[in-house]
Amino acid sequence: MTFSVVARCAETGMFGVAVSSSSPAVAARCAYARAGVGAVASQNVTDPSLGIRALDLLALGADAGQAIEVLRASSRHMEFRQVLAVDAQGSTAIHSGPRALGIWAEARGVDVACGGNLLASPDVPQRMVEAFEASSGPLGDRLIAVMRAALAAGGEAGPVRSAGMKLVDKVSWPVADLRVDWSENCPVEGLAALWQLYKPQLADYVTRAIDPSAAPSYGVPGDE
Template sequence: MTFSIVARDPQTGAFGIATATAGPMVGALVPHTRSGRGAAATQAMTNPYLAFDALELLDGRDAEAALQAALARDEEAALRQMIVVDQVGRTAAWTGQSCIAFAGHLCRDGVAVAGNMLAGPEVIADMLSAYLLLKGKVDFASTLLGALNAGAETGGDIRGIGSAALRVHGAESFAEVDIRVDWSEEPLVDLQGLLDRASGGPYAEFFSTLPRRAGHF
């Protein structure tokens, strides 16, 4: 039903998520980040508490340990899918056996991708390849969105795409980029438009004036 990527920018330490689905408002429940902790995307039969728990458990645990401890609290873990990246870039993933095919995930150092109800395994394979190809060549947010577009071009969600979201969270308690398209005929096009507005012109100047208090939780 959803395909997502989570990553840690090795240059800045920021965490990022990009996600898309056929249904509305994917940005409301799937992407979760926390400054100094990590990022998690929770999907399939979405349980936001899995992400809340995993990010809390990253205090003193690595991504895999936090993921497994969070899953242990969920009696319906077989219906869930989640990917996590921790504060130093270690990744972990879970695809429950009851997720609708094609469902799967891929993990590398600093990045993880996952999806369910997809056109096929090439969706997440192309997402990962696109991320690795773009990394360091364009800004972090554009790298994440490029990976999401690659998955969509390979077939994405078999039902199509109705909503999408992108988040980048650095040292501050608030996210640097937190944009979403809750319902659209072309959500990825609209998401790109929002990113362009946020990163250029007077809007970028406004965001640059926001107060900074790194490390505040």
């Protein structure tokens, strides 16, 4: 029901997750990231606690592979789960349980891991990794390119209805947390449009939190 990417920007240290699914509000359950620590996607008969636990393990010093191994050894029903992780060094790991739904697959590279279930083709995650490796620029742009590559490779076996992207950087909150929770049209393209709207303002919203006196006005009533 889902395909996703977790990634690290080697230049900035930013982490991101992007995910799409036929079910509603997929990013609310599946996307996890923590600045300076890593990014995780928990999906397929989703257990959101796995995303939180994986980030906690990374924060304690585990690398991505060690975090996934701890989850695999200590969590119930892992035969149903997919969990993807990238750590602060750019190493990656994936758990895909044998009872993941439909056609499921996974692929990894330095700074990037991709996986999915109920896919139209087992090639989808590899095409996603290749799209990340071929891309450049802001991490959000690269994640959108990855999600578009997933669709071009067939994506999910049925139409996707929701999508989301979370980015973390040097502050304790997500610097972008964009979601299309349900759409009769293409939610990945809806997410891309949201990103293009938000991207020029991202740094300014961080500045508003840290130093409001240095933040620009957007010209709305009362904002001078």
